[in-house]
Amino acid sequence: MIYWGESLREAERVREISTSMIRKMFEIVAKAKKEGIDVVSLSIGEPDFDTDERIIDFACKAKKMGYTHYTSNLGLDELREAIADRYHVDKDEVMVTAGGSEGLINASLSFIDRGSEVIIPTPNFLSYFIYTKLCEAKTIQIRTHPEFKLDINKISESASKKTSAIFLNYPNNPTGKVETKKNLEAVLEIAEDCGAIVISDEIYDQIYYEKKPVNLVDYENVVVVNGFSKSLAMTGWRIGFVIARKDLINTMLKVHQVNGVCAPAFAQKAVAEAFACGIFDEFTSKIRNAFRERRDYIYRELKKLGFKAVKPEGAFYIFPEIPEYFENCNEFVEKLVMNGVALTPGTPFGDGNERYVRISYACSIESLKKAVERIKIFLDSQS
Numbered sequence: 001m002i003y004w005g006e007s008l009r010e011a012e013r014v015r016e017i018s019t020s021m022i023r024k025m026f027e028i029v030a031k032a033k034k035e036g037i038d039v040v041s042l043s044i045g046e047p048d049f050d051t052d053e054r055i056i057d058f059a060c061k062a063k064k065m066g067y068t069h070y071t072s073n074l075g076l077d078e079l080r081e082a083i084a085d086r087y088h089v090d091k092d093e094v095m096v097t098a099g100g101s102e103g104l105i106n107a108s109l110s111f112i113d114r115g116s117e118v119i120i121p122t123p124n125f126l127s128y129f130i131y132t133k134l135c136e137a138k139t140i141q142i143r144t145h146p147e148f149k150l151d152i153n154k155i156s157e158s159a160s161k162k163t164s165a166i167f168l169n170y171p172n173n174p175t176g177k178v179e180t181k182k183n184l185e186a187v188l189e190i191a192e193d194c195g196a197i198v199i200s201d202e203i204y205d206q207i208y209y210e211k212k213p214v215n216l217v218d219y220e221n222v223v224v225v226n227g228f229s230k231s232l233a234m235t236g237w238r239i240g241f242v243i244a245r246k247d248l249i250n251t252m253l254k255v256h257q258v259n260g261v262c263a264p265a266f267a268q269k270a271v272a273e274a275f276a277c278g279i280f281d282e283f284t285s286k287i288r289n290a291f292r293e294r295r296d297y298i299y300r301e302l303k304k305l306g307f308k309a310v311k312p313e314g315a316f317y318i319f320p321e322i323p324e325y326f327e328n329c330n331e332f333v334e335k336l337v338m339n340g341v342a343l344t345p346g347t348p349f350g351d352g353n354e355r356y357v358r359i360s361y362a363c364s365i366e367s368l369k370k371a372v373e374r375i376k377i378f379l380d381s382q383s
């Protein structure tokens with residue numbers, strides 16, 4: 001490789017973005033494994049289920065049928081129609097993207113101006129902080145601890161004409177919380193008063209327990225981001241979608257046409273077939289029941305072990321507080337992994353999360369049981 005020397009610099013907008021936490025987690029787990037420790041990983045952000053066999057067959061057939069080219073930037077009509085039917089919107093209000101992440105960055109680049117302010121309730125999915133930096137905007141974090149409920153007064157006090165966007169994510173990663181319609185509508189009103197967009201990340205909308213999450217598809221100043229990574233266990237297929245007013249879709253198309261361009265054609269066709277054959281409802285109901293059983297188990301066991309935790313209402317994460325005798329979540333995570341369980345520290349999820357860890361229960365009950373036993377032994381050894 002030819003080395004051009006010191007003159008090549010990172011662009012300012014990426015300079016502050018760090019990959020150190022992911023690297024650190026990787027190093028911590030690698031070190032434990034090198035020492036011969038068998039590690040149960042509860043740090044994964046994807047369903048442990050495989051994509052339904054029938055969807056894989058549809059995709060193979062689609063490839064043979066020639067779905068190997070670009071599709072329209074907006075996506076295959078039959079998939080857009082299926083999504084529109086499901087969410088009771090117009091097909092023109094749907095754009096298919098290369099995963100939910102592409103939808104999120106398209107929305108960010110389309111509506112967040114340089115120098116503007118972006119409100120992010122914390123804890124929240126760490127990508128929102130990165131999108132805000134990429135747009136050269138300022139993050140305003142609003143803490144939701146300890147119940148992880150939106151504080152409408154705090155949001156209202158922080159919002160101003162400088163606010164360009166507010167990120168919402170329910171069911172939430174990492175807390176599993178689902179917000180009330182009343183609170184969500186209050187945020188929409190605040191956004192409207194400021195002329196800001198609400199980016200509502202609803203990627204976990206099919207994974208819920210007692211309360212069905214509210215979809216914000218019917219509201220004017222909202223871009224809803226969603227996808228099939230979680231609901232159909234298709235993280236590797238890169239297929240998502242956004243729902244928004246037609247003029248907002250047209251704005252985002254300016255970015256999407258040069259960014260994702262289109263989601264993989266055969267993946268779009270396969271998901272369209274999955275909707276047509278009723279597989280979507282069948283699959284989501286199957287995983288919802290499995291995750292509910294695991295949620296009940298892990299919540300109950302953590303409580304027995306003395307953890308303070310808010311009961312998750314959706315997604316597949318729980319965000320407990322660590323016992324007070326640990327200095328912070330990094331110490332807890334680093335020590336626990338040497339006892340055979342990998343968790344994610346709370347700090348990447350925003351301000352105020354130094355004493356929290358994220359546990360993903362997207363794994364078998366057997367693995368969860370093993371993890372709980374090891375956590376118990378670990379805690380007993382500390383006291």
Ligand code: PLP
Pocket residue numbers: 045098099100101102125169173201203227228229230235239240
């Ligand atoms: N939004 C949230 C809240 C997520 O947790 C994730 C993935 O973990 C995504 C978006 C990204 O989804 P995709 O794989 O479809 O890009």
